[in-house]
Amino acid sequence: MDTPLAVRARGIEQAFGEVVALDGVELTVPAGQIHGLVGPNGAGKTTLLGLLLGLAVADSGSLEILGTPVGRALAVPDGVAGFVDGPGLYPSLTARQNLAALAALRGDASMAKAIDDVLAQVGLTVVADDRTRGFSLGMRQRLGLAAALLTQPRLLILDEPSNGLDPAGKKQVYGVLKRLAADGAAVVLSSHRMDDVEALCNEVTILSTGRVAFSGPLSKLAGENSELDYRIVASDPQAARVVAGTTDGLRIGGDSSDEVLVVSGPVPVLDELVKRLVHADIAVRELVPVASPLEAAFLALTEQETN
Template identity: 40%
Template sequence: MLEIEGLTKRYGATLALDDCTFSVAPKRLIGLLGPNGAGKTTLMRCLLGLVVPDGGTIRWSGGPLGEDRGRNFGYMPEERGLYPTMRVDEQVRYFAMLSGMAPAAAGRATADVVRRVGAGDLSGRRVEELSHGNQQRIQLAVALVHNPEILVLDEPFAGLDPLGVDQFGALLLDLAADGTTVLFSSHQLDLVQDLCQDIVTINHGRVVLAGELEQLQRATARRRITVVFAAAARRNWTAALDGVTVEKAEDRHVRLSLDAGGDLDRVLHAARTAGPVLRFDYQPPSLEELFREAVGR
């Protein structure tokens, strides 16, 4: 278990982290969310020991992180951290030795991890010759070569095409299934919703939403309703319904949000009196809706 408690960091007059507290369970995919400038990168750098917090504690497996935390963590920065003219195998082996591996062990680990990320046929090529997606694979191989328990990724999907996103996402799911805790930041909320079991949302340096995504969706009072009619429905059929907000209304398609004061049975009855109903979907809010609500508070 990774536990962050009361983490605070100030840069002059700017409070980058303000009493951040949350925990990360092992073998999970965790999405780290927040607007630009919210404090996500500062938080990741504190986890890695690249930035010293002004206050708070970081614990792993019940104990404090020491100076050798690099052996527990793998890090993939948003900006490239690779040497463009080095061959892939030389590059990954070099970073393996920087983590403390002996040359022979580093060579074996390099071969294994390059295959694991699906880049075995790229070992002899220079990084500058690779596509953006394949460079991402090599950057991930560098972060994984020392077999870390926690993988921290800063915007790993930035710039990838849809196929690259699918492949990279599947790889992260496999890593989590094999025992690695994966924490990654992203502005692609639909992608985070598809991949992650847990989320942490930061705004102005504070944690405003954290926990298992499904539990957070169940806990909110607001729900979304989509109604599809077989023909054009009677207009203004929702006017007398309490706790209902019309988000979108067309002749046959209506999208509503239902708050804690709304009655689902009354909504369904009103829809049926407005016209023949083909579909009536009742869904929890999406991650994007949860995010907007949390950040807007």
């Protein structure tokens, strides 16, 4: 049986006066998937997230959320939660009171009983009774996530969810999102941090100037960007440079130094280089991409779109 779709967008167009924010955008997100939305500033990410949350309606195209066609603002079905440009909080209320206000607004007694649990999930138990006006950016982000969790979402929309988080807070948020997806919810998150996307997302959509530059699995994105710059640290840097210079199909990068060699080429050529280094009794102590496959592909795709 096919996995049900949490989001199905086809030919989405959105303009603000003469500025085209979204130009024929297609997006498909199955239930149980964490889908990354990336792109440079002004690419249309926030506009698209707003449509998914029901904050606006597209000028044209079709949008289905959790199997329900959406044709007007504030008409998304129950089960959608999240925030764009940071969560809306009452600064004079405590974290617990903010969540209690949301539960009261929904008129759902079960939500009120879950407040302590969601605060614990996002690591805010200790500050549950502190007023949110004194919260850091990361704490506000986590409280916004707690508010979304309180509604038991089937589709969670998040804008830069790791903003302001320290490593411990990021690990906690990662765990929450992965558990949600494992339980069958879909998550769409926008992030400028490629490490967030690589750590969390099954698939990614890259937007550039309002158009989809790529959409699909991360593995496919990495495969389509086969020539990356690699940083090599060897036991004998000078000898390694000589071997690299005589390896067909390999280019030595301009960022190389006396201790570090930077090369680029297809993966089979890099494999050949490693074999030749080992054969020459040169130990390879480090071989890593200078930029991740996602970051390299993102830069290449968005530069193509803007040129």
